[in-house]
Amino acid sequence: MSELRPVVLYGASGSTGRLVAEYLREYSIPFVAAGRNKARIQEVMDKVPGIETADYEIAEVDGSVESLTRLFEGRAVVCNTVGPFMRYAEPVVEAAIRAGVHYLDTAGEQDHILRLKDEWGPRFAAAGRAASSAMSIQYALHDIAARICLETPGVDTLELGSYANAIPTVGSTQSIFDVIRADAYHLQDGRLKKYDGVVRQDIVVPGSGYVVTGLNWGGTAMPAFFKDDRRVRNCRMVVAMQNQDIWKRVIDLERLFKVSLQWLPEEALYPVLDRMAAGMTADSPPRENRHVQRSLDWCSARGNTATSRVVIQSSTGYQMTGLMQAYAASRLLGSTHNGVGFRSPAELLGHRELMGAVESYGFARIIEESAA
Missing domain, CATH: 3.30.360.10 (Dihydrodipicolinate Reductase; domain 2)
Known part of the structure; x- marks a missing residue:
């Protein structure tokens, strides 16, 4: 089990998934590029800059809880980029809970985030795993x-x-x-x-x-x-x-x-x-x-x-979103995150630390900070 690539990138053939793959490579994190169409995933992965130096494999799944659970078992982190999340997140979250892995997504839909926090969050906490949503430019x-x-x-x-x-x-x-x-x-x-x-x-x-x-x-x-x-x-x-x-x-x-x-x-x-x-x-x-x-x-x-x-x-x-997902996966793999159950991005990683990660790549900076 320990030889399995530790991160699953679900939705790898999409625009955001491609960027997450790019930064997983930057962080030298082995990953599985997963989705419904193996040929399409390969086509997209072939266009990722520097992909020839990445440690990855491609997996085709049908999107059911059962197929996703089999894929996730023995892994550590799932990066879910398949939206709209109000429609498609439930089987991915359920599979992550059953397989006992940390869960990240790029969602911006409040309805999904509330459900992840209130309904699924306690189940992740009981399993000693973290779940974080909106690990992206929004929000x-x-x-x-x-x-x-x-x-x-x-x-x-x-x-x-x-x-x-x-x-x-x-x-x-x-x-x-x-x-x-x-x-x-x-x-x-x-x-x-x-x-x-x-x-x-x-x-x-x-x-x-x-x-x-x-x-x-x-x-x-x-x-x-x-x-x-x-x-x-x-x-x-x-x-x-x-x-x-x-x-x-x-x-x-x-x-x-x-x-x-x-x-x-x-x-x-x-x-x-x-x-x-x-x-x-x-x-x-x-x-x-x-x-x-x-x-x-x-x-x-x-x-x-x-x-x-x-x-x-x-x-x-969107490039910053790819970086945030890879940085979060790296922190989760190293067990340097904060807490289990539902955590917002800055709760999970620390707001100053997460800001430092995006600043290090020149994506963002604080231009005003004042208090009275």
Whole structure:
């Protein structure tokens, strides 16, 4: 068993999976590139820079709990990149629990993250294993910013924002549309409070004169991360894209869903949502350009007499996601992570340590950190 490659990359043929493979190679971590189509996986792996020096194998599975459990047994970590996670995560999580392995994913859907934390998290804890979601550009950087703000005693309210020039992958676009059908929450007075659908809000981008329109983006991961943290009474987040057509499409979709689609069974609804998502992202996007795909992410925290603020500037978010997954896998393999059960990315790895990892590759840096 000890000779088995310790990490399984599930969803290796996707855009994000390819980038995770790239950084698993950077960390010299042997891995299994797994998915439903062996030929497609091989085609994608052949395009990973430096793949000839990686220690990996390819495994084809049918996506069932049974086939995934057989694959995971004897391994240590699963990196799951198969979204939308509200649809496809359950058998992967169940198999990880049965096989007794650590679980990482790149999800941004609040509904999935709440389920991973509340339903599956205790089962991972009982097995002595960790489970972490949103180990990705959304929402690990925001998790870092929030926890740096919480270093200031007395703050209890977190207001977060994001402004990005990003080209969503196919899976990300499907996830954006998928969350329309789920309830979304923010944290108010220590309790999750449901939003009344998609909420639009204008925000000021730090360090600029831009006022842009953002959305509550399915609630985001942040209220889920902090709902049981007694330091935090209130938490909410707004996400804005440089392509301002995206929020308009989401608003239009919500209207269509409420009028025409909400009564459809899932097997009929998913193809409709996916066709609409394909209108935004029809195929895998090109590799990101650092001079173009840039983001600003921030957290402003306050209490009765205390305030703090952190702004993080970054680029090429999907490449950063690949790095975060590989770095997290490395920490889990070395047993230098923090705790078992559900852990947010910064909880699992330490917010300063995780920030150091992305800084070391030049992907991000803190450009503002203040407290009063």
